[in-house]
Amino acid sequence: MLKLILNRILVAIPTLLLVSVIVFTLQKILPGDPVLTLAGEERDPVVLQYLRDKYHLDDPLPVQYGAWVMQVIQGDLGKSLRTDVPVTTLIAQKLPVTLQLASMAMLFALLIGIPAGIIAAVRKGTYIEMGANMVALSGMSVPGFWLGILLIMLVSVQWQLLPASGYVPPGQDLWLSLKTMVMPAFVLSTAIAAYLMRHTRSSMLEALSADYVRTARAKGVSPRGVVLHHALRNALMPIVTLVTLLFGELLAGAVLTEQVFTIPGFGKLMVDAVFNRDYAVVQGVVLVVAVGFIFMNLLADVLYVLVNPRLRHA
């Protein structure tokens, strides 16, 4: 077990390094001289040269990359060009907001996607299955930001049931926090719920046609018992790993959801940085998301072994 984890971590290191290369390359495709953007209106040659030295811009690319990576490893992602606040501080402030949003969205997705998938598999070939498939495909096709706008128009403006935007920390007022978050979390969950439904369905279909299910039926286990105890247990195994991987998708989807509902999270941080041409922040966000995603991958591998006793001693 420990060996497996160590092995995965070793494999993740080159991936991490390459991600850093990609993120580093991003700033290099920026047209124009970055120093001119940094220095602002007054283009004092002394300042320009100072900035060039500071960011190693006169050095060859590999040297520049090396210097940048050394900084990043020490936890220094640079400073926001606008506010001069360290990028790591900004990310640390905004990340909890997005994690709350993403966790609630994942909860919704599980509550919708898994039962729907089970029902679609059990009712294979009926209109119920076709309907469930259609709903899932619609969930995958609807642009989240538009669904958000529609819900705000209906639920907040027309019916005045839920707040249209903003964020309340759960520590301050838990009930209000959940009320503000429920709509964005639902919007964010649609695509993931659809994905989970489709995977649960196919995984269930496979399990339902397995020998052990036939055996269970033959020895007289109730249809309900067969589905819930025999088929579902095996069908959910791949779903566990899928859930960890889908968390990365949630972070990406949060970018637009937070924009529509004006939630001051990680995604909004990125979009605001894009508008302000605050490239250090954009880079920092991309890097942190990628590292998070690689970590989730690692977790998925470990979880897969944990939930699957057959692999535990392999």
Place this chain on the structure above:
Amino acid sequence: MSAITIRSRNRAWAKFKANRLAMLGAVLVLFFVVVALIAPLIAGADPFKTSFTAIRKAPSAAHWLGTDELGRDLFSRMLFGARASLMAGLVSVLIALAVGVPLGLIAGYFGKWTDAVISRFTEAALAIPFLILAIALAAFLGPSLINAMIAIGVSAAPRFIRITRGQVLAVKNEDYVQSAKALGASDTRIILRHILPNVMPPLIVQATITIATAIIAEASLSFLGLGLQPPNPSWGSMLNTAKNFMSQAPWMSIFPGSAIFLVVLGFNLLGDGLRDALDPRQKT
């Protein structure tokens, strides 16, 4: 073309035709393609013409889908918006194919260190969520439709590298490839004549589904102001303005969003149907 490939093609077509949802998808896609092509013929009004006497008017006989905050006819802007959306979907996927397929073929066929380098890079690129990478690329490239398409295409390319490589590995040791090699065929010939045709079915399926993803991605980038620039109409940027008038002019949000939803649903249904018909091994 041998009799066997014709027969399997007929079987795939028969399977596709019998799938009602897939046909619905094909009809939806065809509808939007036709609309985009003949937009100038049916638009009626100039999509750029502002009118300060017709600001944010609800749908009526004069303006079927109403007007926007500058009094422009929404129906005409929707029609021309179809062009931006479909072009973005198609061109980004072509870029993704142009980058991804050759790299996947090379990685799968030559193996060894070539494969190691390409595969590690693919994994690293896949570690950055698609939309985040697309937004970051578009931000660094600068806002325009072409840059948005490049950003989306490049971000989607790793998926095509992975699929192509996997498929090449699956067929590379088949007898017909080995015998072509024994007969002295060049690597290029083997890759193009013997391997590529077998890689096509899953690629067609993936390309169709990626068009759907790319259309949503383009709408998302435009919604954030990183796509087609005003005053040119795109569904995403129309929604961006519409969100400021949610209570005063709901039609400004409803129509462009429905259009994105329907065209993406069309491509997703089509992709699902194609997968069932062409590539039955791969489910979900």
